[in-house]
Amino acid sequence: MDVDSTRTTEPSLQSSGPPKSGGRPSLATALRRYPVVALTVLAGVSVAVLLLAGQESPAQWVASIFALAVAVYQSVGMVRDILHGRWGIDILAVTAIVATVSVGEYIASLIIVLMLSGGAALEDFAASRATRELTSLLERAPRTAHRLNDAGESTDIPIAAVEVGDVLLVRPAEVVPVDALLLSASAMFDESALTGESLPVEHESGNPISSGALNGPAAIRIQATAREENSQYSRIIALVREASSSRAPVVRLADRYAVPFTIFALVLAGFAWFISGDPARFAQVLVVATPCPLLIAAPVAFLGGMSRAAKAGIIVKGAGTLEQISRVRTAAFDKTGTLTGGQPTLEDIRSVSLAPLELLNLAASAEQYSSHVLAAAIVTEALARGLSLDSTDNATEHATHGVSALFHDHTVLVGKQSFVAEHSADVQPTSLSAGQMAVYVGVDGHFAGTLIMRDPLRPEAAATLAALRTLGVTETVMLTGDADATARFIGDEVGITNIKSGLLPEDKVRLVNSLPQRLVMMVGDGVNDAPVLAAADVGIAMGAKGSTAASESADVVIMHDDLAKVADAVRVGRRTVRIAIESIWIGIALSVVLMFLAAAGNIPAVAGALSQEAVDLAAILNALRALTPGRKKR
Structure with a gap:
């Protein structure tokens, strides 16, 4: 658990986690990030020195005053949350500190404070481990590009300065900065960050290359086809940054578990005190009733699930x-x-009033101004047959219906039968065999024919x-x-x-x-x-x-262009939710068992504080299972 009770949201990619460099944080950095942990360790060392010197009374005063100060600090955030209608298990933490100090269990109070403040470090560790695949996408984003001039000399420029048409040099093991066409004869790329596919992919000259692909062992030349903000990898980065901005309902459900759990713990502790007549029994029960899993385990599981999906090429x-x-x-x-497959092929040209190739040429000239996959297939077929497409400044795409364009003296309509029939006379439905599709063409107000397509x-x-x-x-x-x-x-x-x-x-x-x-x-x-x-x-x-x-x-x-990823996304979602709920209940169940043992007088306060940290660790390690693929059912 985190001493700062205002941090009730799940860990995010923008949270104050470990350094993005991937190395160990320096001592100074750790002290700045976890000041209460540092102060708690200092207080613990001071108490140990005093005890070794035989000064038990001063040691108790140091530990007690420090623990109560932390309790007051924690109470400020707790009261603020309660006033905003958010009830959490901070009540148990504060009560446990006060109770252990009151009955003279000052060593236990220090351990509780250390466990609470150390929860922030534990949370950061678990969150950084869970978001490893997501953050790796952010870390590998290129910052500069090597632009080539006419003489073949390269100049380093910010990636934001790359313009469409620029020729760029990509050195071995560098990330392709923007979407581009390959100019070199051939190249190998690692596209696992984009698609989840681990095997390298070979491309030949003229092939489109997505930004974010990792170049192989040879330097290559590419020509930019999009600016940074319009490239695929920038879209992925934007999606990843959005990925940690919301809380899952099951995480909010964990917050609601805290209220009955807190009431149960206080009632059980009070009952143990009443039956035994020993106020220390009250403190012993509360020491083991402060489970971090209610705050940390579920968010960590969801971050792990999103990271697992990202590794498979699925951005949630x-x-x-x-x-x-x-x-x-x-x-x-x-x-x-x-x-x-989204790669239709032209099977037949059924012309009514024009030569077949003339019909295809007019249709393809209009379809080059459409974003539909059928339009792309028609254009590709026309170019493959050596046709020269006309261009125009007067073309309009009518979403889901078709496209209209004016070429010299010809008005061309291409699209659905109903769309062409609205503006062309004598449109007749064409017969189709199983799996075929018809694209209708109208020229100058008359039905000109159909293009028969098939998309397997x-x-x-x-x-x-x-x-x-x-x-x-x-x-x-x-x-x-x-x-x-x-x-x-x-x-x-x-x-x-x-x-x-x-x-x-x-x-x-x-x-x-x-x-x-x-x-x-x-x-x-x-x-x-x-x-x-x-x-x-x-x-x-x-x-x-x-x-x-x-x-x-x-x-x-x-x-990745793979429909099977849809089932993978559902599988990851179901497994993540199952693990998150498991982690919550593992923490609750183990804490309840420890609470009953403490109520019976079988767990001293110091041992209880250490046992509770083991419970936290077990629940969080279980939550990190969301990073793994699990076993698919046959």
Whole structure:
């Protein structure tokens, strides 16, 4: 426990923990960070010297006055908390100090003070251990970049000064500072900080490289495609900083346990005094009734769970989200880019009034101004066929519907059948086989044809939904803007029976809010998913390909393009909550056992104070189990 009773929130990444350098703090730093610990040790040494000199009475006075001074200091914060409606176990701590001093157990009073003040150091140690993976992401963020001029000479500049198009040098074992394209012939990167994948990844010239990737053994050249604030690693850093800003409901529940526990301890101590007639019995019971786990263990477990998730490439924005995801009963999924791979291919061009390649060229020229994954696939196919795309300053994306653009004398519409039909005559539905999608094209007010696309199912999709069912997610839903036939084909493949197709963003929000089995988790990746991700009890964004809007609206961002991480996030959440509650009850149960033994006169005050610290340590070590993956059920 921390002597400063105002520190009732859980440890955070910005708290006064151990130095970020990872080395041991200096003596001066330790004294500044834990002044009451230093004073308690000094008081203890003084008492020991006096006892060795045969001066027991002065030793008792020194210990008693110091312990009571700490009790008064603790009482100030305690009263302030009570006035604000926050009742904690500080009452037990203060009462135990006063009681031990009153019955002459001054050595025990010093140990209690040391245990209380040492709780701050214990909390910092546990929190720093639990947040190791999160803080490592912050520590490895690059501060400078090496910009190359036309002569190939490098100049070190702040990373914030990097502009799009700058050519940068990345030396061996350096972190890529901003999102970029690889200019060198090939390179190896460690992307484990971004994706959780431990194996190195090889990229070739022209491949996109995400900021935060660790360069391999050779120096490389890259060309910046985004400024620092728009790069992926900066988004991760922002998410990590947000991750420790909230308290989980189970942590607040631990605060509520403190009230009945305090009442029980005081009643038992009073009863032991009444039965025995010995006031020392009252002090002995209270000495073992000051469990730190109620304040520390649960927050440490949640920080450990978030750190464990980060190691797997899952950024959870807060402890409350981790608690929420543990109680999810319904999982809703977008289709394109979520259940499917998000890499559609063009299977057929069905032209009505234009040559097929002319239809593809006009459609791709318009689709280059859209953020939809189908648009990217159409543009890629056109470029692969050697077509030269037109550009324009007059293009508009109509979210979830399509895109309109004006090229010279041609007005082009590309998107859903209903969207094109609003502005083009003679639009006819096209026949599709299972799993196909149709992109409709209108030119100058007339229906021009369709592009037939196919987006294959993710190989891990069916296994992910099966894993969610074993984790207690009893209902799965697909919410998509695509045609019903295509949606049902994908739903049948993964085992989703509740399928809602042809939806607009507002329809998805309405349906998520109306789902009966709460809590509801929504998984999506596109900019059109941002509203429903925000509306769901837990929003999960596939951040590896998803838009910034989707990632900002979500509660959880998956940095690796792997749907199986959704089940991993639920698994981490459930295990973390279980460990947090276990840790709380381990502390309570062991303390209650010690209290009954002390009430029977079997534990002297000094031994009780030392035993209570062992209880604290056991509960906190159990909370740190949230850092480990645990064993997956078959």
